[in-house]
Amino acid sequence: MQLQPNSTSNSTPIPISESQRNKIPHVLTVAGSDSGSGAGIQADLKTCAARRVYCSTVITAVTAQNTLGVQGVNMVPEDFVAQQLTSVLSDMNVDVVKTGMLPSLNMVKVLCQSLRKFPVKALVVDPVMVSTSGDILAGPSVLAGFREELLPMADIVTPNVKEASALLGDMPMKSVSDMRTAAKLLHDLGPRNVLVKGGDLPNSSDAIDVFFDGQEFYELSSPRVNTRNTHGTGCTLASCIAAELAKGSSMLSAVKIAKRFVESALDYSRDLVIGNGAQGPFDHFLAFKNISQSSCRQDRFNPNDLFLYAVTDSRMNSKWGRSIAEAVKAAVEGGATIVQLREKDVETQDFVDAAKVCLEICRSYGVPLLINDRIDVALACDADGVHIGQSDMSARLARTLLGPEKVIGVSCKTPEQAHQAWIDGADYIGSGGVYPTNTKANNRTIGLDGLREVCKASKLPVVAIGGIGMSNAGAVMKLGVPSLKGVAVVSALFDRECILTETRNLHAVISEAALLPQ
Ligand SMILES: Cc1ncc(COP(=O)(O)OP(=O)(O)O)c(N)n1
Ligand SMILES: Cc1nc(C(=O)O)sc1CCOP(=O)(O)O
Ligand SMILES: [Mg+2]
Secondary structure, three states: OOOOOOHHHHOOOOOOOHHHOOOOOEEEEEEEEEOOOOOHHHHHHHHHHHOOOEEEEEEEEEEEEOOOOEEEEEEOOHHHHHHHHHHHHOOOOOOEEEEOOOOOHHHHHHHHHHHHHOOOOEEEEOOOOEOOOOOEOOOHHHHHHHHHHHHHHOOEEOOEHHHHHHHOOOOOOOOHHHHHHHHHHHHHOOOOEEEEEOOOOOOOOEEEEEEEOOOOEEEEEEEOOOOOOOEOHHHHHHHHHHHHHHHOOOHHHHHHHHHHHHHHHHHHOOOOOOOOOOOOEOOOOHHHHHHHHOOOOOOOOOHHHHHEEEEOOHHHHHHHOOOHHHHHHHHHHHOOOEEEEOOOOOOHHHHHHHHHHHHHHHHHOOOOEEEEOOHHHHHHHOOOEEEEOOOOOOHHHHHHHHOOOOEEEEEOOOHHHHHHHHHOOOOEEEEEOOOOOOOOOOOOOOHHHHHHHHHHHOOOOEEEEOOOOOOOHHHHHOOOOOOEEEEEEOHHHHOOOOHHHHHHHHHHHHHHHHHOOO
16 A cells, blocks of 8 residues: 655754754665564664664665575665655755665666765765675676766775675685775775675685775784674674764774674674574674673673783883874774773873873774773773772772773782672773783782683683783683683883884784684
8 A cells, every 4th residue: 555645744844953953973774674684774773773873764675584595575666765765865964874785776876866966974885785695685787886876976885705706797706815906996986995894705714804995905804703693794884884984983993893893793692593594693782781791881891802902101102212192003003902001100181181192093993092090080081991900999989980881990810809890890800910020010920820710700801911922922812711801911012112013913913812722
């Protein structure tokens, strides 16, 4: 039955002044519906909700699908897709448009027309052609539409290797080097940025994606999560990029955040069982549920952030003649996943000023920044949290002062201290000294055995610290206790000539060790 629009549908809008507007970042997804809710419109809605971004929807097709595959596809008439686009774009202050399944050439044309009429801040194109189950979702005629009309308008296009190959006339894609070539060739078609996703690349232990912004190539790698629940990862990644762009992130930062979001959702959902088929959906919200169960009280903290924890040292920076900000920038560029400013000799106002600059750097990379000891400095610069020790303010009091959103880490040498940190509302613990260190005076070494004991007892994620560097980080990561999430390092990064190289090398070592069987 076709319903006619009622007479109020075109009524005059009520004027709202700029100051009355309570703006929320807004993504419009133009995609197909997945009845199993793993991918498509449903994945986009869940992703945007998880990232706290408003999501409106233009539905291009309705699919009947489940974990076994796609049983049917019903296209929405093109003129009705155009009508949905006009309804949303003409009225709802969309920041970013993200596209998924566009099943006909005319649909691509209709979308491009609407975007020319109602320009938005950014266009994210996920060139969906084949479902993860192998079913065709867009025919060859759509390829021409992508190449000639949509890609030239895109701020980023996010093909997997099969889609990149199809867009480039069946170019062979067997290696990261092929992905780089493809990224360059796709960029020549007009999009401002290209992300070629290497998850399907054969013989690769990591999920390596190649990002190209027209000037620089970035290889973004994350450990492959061993799970059947990967249906909808492409839609989720693209809509998370769109959500972060809508919030104002730079493109590289949006891509990094999105990659980490997908990685942690897959990790948390690895054992979820929905459906009987080969490929299941994952839970976009499970990460938050687990975090709150384990007392990680804020959604910006992901335990995987502890993977490579860079802790600064003012004396080392003075020795090498660099500013705190220079040191932090080099570490995050090298792959540090979280940073702590441990500046024992800096005047308070200088500390606050430097922390603000570092915070900007870290935010642009999607990396959290914590302050050592100084709750006042953390509050003054609105850092992401603090790290405190047994002789500092209690975690309970820090939590009261900082509120539920900030990250709190506590140093613990014993299972009892780890238990207390959990009771007090900490988010993670730092445990050491794993090895002897010159960085912290009179520090008791607990060794790998002491670390194992703390990790086994801890309900919170743990990062190991103390004397860790290239020669022994692998041994720490191979401890194989699930709560151990990474290594925290001072001198092996900051008491070196080139922080960037040292961070890169250490990242490679711990990534390899984390993948090896225990
Ligand atoms: C990640 C991490 N773990 C442990 C510490 C040590 O903190 P603390 O015991 O407070 O000692 P100082 O760093 O203040 O000397 C840390 N900073 N980071
Ligand atoms: C700051 C700190 N805390 C430790 C603890 O055992 O809690 S060991 C330590 C110093 C770590 O420096 P490096 O990586 O240079 O050994
Ligand atoms: Mg301290």
